[in-house]
């Protein structure tokens with residue numbers, strides 16, 4: 001007699017358990033009311049997040065103030081974000097500092113996905129990174145020659161290789177952007193860049209709890225205004241000089257990035273009427289001064305430290321692995337010859353050099369955490385990802401995952 005109620009009870013229980021809803025968000029460290037996991041801020045580095053992933057898995061969830069954050073160390077989930085659902089995750093997280101210092105997202109790197117971003121990308125592909133420009137980058141060779149000369153005149157003495165390489169990539173990017181410059185001008189610009197860099201990375205509680213922005217606890221708002229004014233002062237002068245130069249000599253063969261962007265501006269001026277109310281004219285590629293300044297900063301930030309870090313790590317790994325160093329030297333001797341400089345025509349045949357660089361990028365990605373933002377509500381592995389959520393893809397951890405690589409820490 002008792003068997004029937006027990007069976008019914010068990011069936012109901014199984015039904016209820018099977019219907020129990022999957023949690024809305026993936027697992028993650030428990031946070032506090034309102035501030036969520038903000039006290040864990042110092043753990044949100046590629047090393048810290050890799051450690052947390054050991055406890056919470058390849059996709060875990062944090063809350064920073066009012067914002068959802070998803071940390072990813074699973075290659076499958078990374079592929080979802082960067083490839084399968086790339087449109088849903090196509091924005092980059094924008095902080096108050098980024099918004100202000102990019103002239104309200106008047107650049108390419110931080111502009112929200114849409115017609116304006118597509119137009120900016122078109123300008124860059126057609127004008128700034130065109131094949132013709134790449135072929136005419138004599139200044140790159142010039143800077144490399146300067147560095148080699150400086151090294152060879154210091155044989156037997158210690159050199160700070162990191163400093164030397166950073167100066168090289170900074171000079172190359174600076175010349176690509178502005179053409180030549182005197183040393184004081186360069187120093188002034190580097191000072192501005194350094195302050196931008198500090199402000200980009202500075203913690204600002206108002207990014208997570210917006211109403212606290214009024215209090216400006218860290219004095220960031222004042223520093224932002226000063227930094228952008230300094231940049232305006234510097235680049236406006238450069239732009240004016242470039243415009244004057246264009247009036248005197250007709251420039252067929254543009255020499256630097258500002259020339260290229262100004263040329264585009266002039267070409268378009270004949271075709272479209274100016275919409276000065278916004279930096280994001282949807283139907284044309286007309287550039288404002290702010291667009292030019294913001295694009296120059298994209299290239300200065302995108303190109304300088306990434307390249308320097310890559311070269312420095314490649315040299316470090318080669319010094320740590322003398323057999324590989326010898327093999328590379330042999331390849332260079334055979335393909336290029338010891339009395340010649342490497343140029344683009346050699347690259348195709350320098351197979352071991354290419355492997356060395358790829359392995360360096362795997363072990364030491366110059367941007368170890370790739371940050372994106374959801375532009376719409378979506379899902380990852382069945383979990384909710386609300387619009388505006390931030391995702392942090394741990395490229396560093398994925399590239400050293402022992403489940404994916406044999407001897408992941410070895411070159």
Ligand code: HEM
Pocket residue numbers: 082108109110121298299302303304306307310365366367370371
């Ligand atoms: C070793 C060298 C470099 C590395 C490792 C590197 C890495 C990256 C990464 C990881 C991203 C973001 C991708 C994403 O969010 O999905 C990116 C974007 C970008 N990089 Fe680089 N980069 C390098 C060199 C450069 C150079 C030399 C420049 C400029 C001269 C540059 C300019 C940019 C720009 C403008 C973006 C934003 C593109 C967009 O929003 O469409 N990068 N880079």
